[in-house]
Amino acid sequence: MGSSPAERAADLRQQINDHNYRYYVLDDPIVSDAEYDRLLRELEALEADHPELVSEDSPTQRVGAAPAPGFETVTHRVPMLSLSNAFSEEEVAEFDRRIRDRLDLETVDYIAEPKLDGLAIALRYEQGRLVLAATRGDGRQGEDVTANVRTIRAIPLTLRGEHIPDELEVRGEIFMTRSGFDRLNRGLADEGEKQFVNPRNAAAGSLRQLDSRVTARRPLRFYCYGAASEAGLPQSQSNTLEALRELGLPVSPEVRRVRGLEGLLEYYERIGGRRASLDYDIDGVVYKVDDLDQQRELGFVSRAPRWALAHKFPAQEETTILHDIEVQVGRTGALTPVARLEPVFVGGVTVTNATLHNADEIRRKDVRPGDTVVVRRAGDVIPEVVRSIPEKRPEGAEVWTMPSECPACGSSVEQVEGEAVARCTGGLVCPAQRKRALEHFASRAAMDIDGLGSRLIEQLVDADLVHSPADLYHLDLATLAGLDRMAEKSASNLIEALEKSKSVSLGRLLFALGIREVGEVTASNLARHFGTLDALADADVESLEAVPDVGPIMARHVRAFFDEAHNREVIRALLEAGVHYEPEVVVETDSLPLSGRTYVLTGALASMPRSEAKKRLEALGAKVTSSVSKNTTALIVGADPGSKLDKAESLGVEVLDEDALEALLESP
Structure with a gap:
């Protein structure tokens, strides 16, 4: 016999609360977000059918309510005091000395934890249920933000465990993670709303919404750092935090018990070194004497406890x-x-x-x-x-705009619609891009200039000997031999490699030019489609989009490259220096025998290099990719094929040997 609606609702609430505990307190979720949402939706549907089952502490009640007229003022039973600040090791050492002197101890144990850059909050629980949440305010009085705090999933509506105090007031910090802040701002931008400046402002603005339904949609988090009432809690700060954690309240995983001044400063350095990698903002470290009896003995001065100190990081x-x-x-x-x-x-x-x-x-x-x-x-x-x-702002301050010409070379600046980054189109002549352009030009898949590596390119550019790829072909033996680590034999070999590279296919030459987003396959497709450099250089965007694998954005990149006069000048200089290619025979790609098929090559081929096999397959209209997928027509294997063969077999992709490759290449 199935459970009653009331029993099922109770079971769902327990499951959801347990999952919240594992996610926010233990940082060890055991279900996916989708499974969690499924449980919550089932509970919502059950409560909608049976309104009498809805309870104030149900997880479904975190959605928020209609706008309130304002926040009520709350007087804190125990004032929420601020902390004294320290900005140097000397001040921390003085803090430790004063405490040791007052307690007449050689060494003191402390609790150290990150100082979160959020909003302090007081939470009051009665009989284990959240009844009040109040901001710090002036320390004596704050604002009642209970309705908003109830929407924050990280804060339990009911405490858990067997030993729940009749009354408990805890203190902690509400904050927003950096990743949550980024998601929030992206959503606001999409809706045309004003964005927040930083996570702290976002957390403050979210918590102080009069409409708690807005707060419910904000990614707020919470860490508890202490209790204002001590009834039923251990007599040390460290054990109190552990007890609060067992009650279901999130506590920072970075809390540590340390000994003496050395422990304080070591913790400060360690957390400071990790500050930039944390997913939330911190502006320092908080130190507290661990023993609560010692805290009471030390007491307070003015508006701050003697037993605690905030060691601030340098201003960010x-x-x-x-x-x-x-x-x-x-x-x-x-x-x-x-x-x-x-x-x-x-x-x-x-x-x-x-x-x-x-x-x-x-x-x-x-x-x-x-x-x-x-x-x-x-x-x-x-x-x-x-x-x-x-x-x-001073009067007359003008709105800044991106220059239309590159400040390094004077080439046109291109900014494709939808992209944030503007780019110089003078890749072949721009000094800022020169070394990278030359490395690409000389690479094996491009002009294949053996012996022209990055170190030598750096020397040539730094010595002002090469300004564009065309200058490579005017280098002489004496100049090269005079460079560091270049003997006459090495220089002679490079001259031979440069001479050999002058004869190149149109596809490789196009790839060598470094046109943005044009890879080897696209360069070959462009070569086969247009046949000559002149035809490609004169093609409009619409004609370029007719080439296989060339979309609107890439077509605009190609057009922008050839529209830049500096790039055309370099191409002319390359041809004048002796670089030449045989025009491709223009064919309709769809008419090629392997058109529409996709192959992957793996292992060592005995009959030819893989690069040659790839080139010949592409000449027959095939597409050659580097990874196996369900869209792969066949995997062509040589010796020692590796993991690609396993993947092909698992996907049911056809596997061909070298004999089958030869048959493909002889396709009519």
Whole structure:
């Protein structure tokens, strides 16, 4: 006989609460998000059919309620005091000395934990049920935000375990993870809403919503760091935190019990080193005497406890003046705007430059030369301009725009619709891209210039001997032999390799030119489709899109490459230097015997190199890829085929040997 609706509802609530506990407290979920959602939906449906089963502490009640007129003021039973701050090891040493002197001890045990950059909150439980949540406010009085806090899944509506205190007030921090913050801002941007500046502001804005349904949609988290009432709890900070954890309250996994000054400073250094990799913002470390009797003996001074201290990290955000925005060109041609700043000490170093990412970010943040800006630096992360302060903007400050010409070479700047990054189109002549362009040009799949490696290219560029690929073919034996680590024999071999590379297929030459997103296969397809460089250079976007595997974006990249006069000049110089190709016979791809088929090559072929087999298969209209999938027509295997053979067999993909390859290549 099946369970009653009431029994099933109770069982679902227990399961959901257990899963929340494992996810938020133990950090050890045992079900997928989809399974969790299925349980919650079943409970929602059950309660909808049986409204009498709905309880105030049901997980379904976290959706929030209609907007409230305002927040009520709450007086804290135990004041929420602030902590004294320390900014140096000397101040921490003085803190430890004072405590040891007052307690007359040689060494003191402490609890150390990250200082979360969130909002302090007090949670009151009666008979194990959450009855009140209040902000810190001025420490004596705060705001009643119970309706909003009830929507936060990380905070249990009911405590768990066998020994639940009749009354318990805990203190902790509500915060937002960086990943949750990014998701929230992306969603706000998609809806055309104003975005938050940082996770702390997002958490504060989410918690203080009069409409708790908005709070329910925000990715808020919670860590508990202590109790205001001690009834039924252990007499040490470390054991209290463990007891709170067993009651279902999340506690930071970074909490550690340490001994003496050495333990405090070691913890500070360790957490500081991991700061940038944590998924939440912290602005320091909190130290507390572990023994609660010792805490009571030490007492308070002014508005802060003597037994606790916040050891702050160097400031991560500071304000300064943005004097100018300059553009740097990367090795791939990406243009990155960089802020030139009035020097400012932030995150432990003096910062004079900061990234602005791209033109879209500058527009979004409304940053202009002359602005007063907020600069952030976290750990080893490159400093960035977070936002401007428009109220301090000088009159006449002009909106900044990305230059239309590359500042390094004067070539046109291309920005494809839908992409954030603008790029220089002068890949063959741009000084910023020169070394990378030459390495690609000389690579085996391109011009295959044996002996022209990255170190030699670096020497040639640094010595101002090579400005574009065409200059390679004007190098002489004496010049090369005079370079570091280049004997006459090596120089002679390179001259021979350069001479040999002059005779090349059109597909390899196109690939060597480094047209953005044009790989070996696409280059071969373009060569077969247009036959000559001139025909390709004159093709419009529509004609380019007719080539197999060439979509609208790639077609625009190809068109932009040939529209740049500097690139055409280099191609002309290459041809004048003796580089030549045999025009391809233009054929309709669909008429080729292997058109529409996809092959993968693996293992060592006895009859020919794999590159040659690939070239011949593609000439017959086949597509040759590097990985096996369910769309693969067949896997062609040589000696020692490896894991690709196992995958082909598991997918039921046909496997062909070298004899079958020869038969394919002889297709009529």
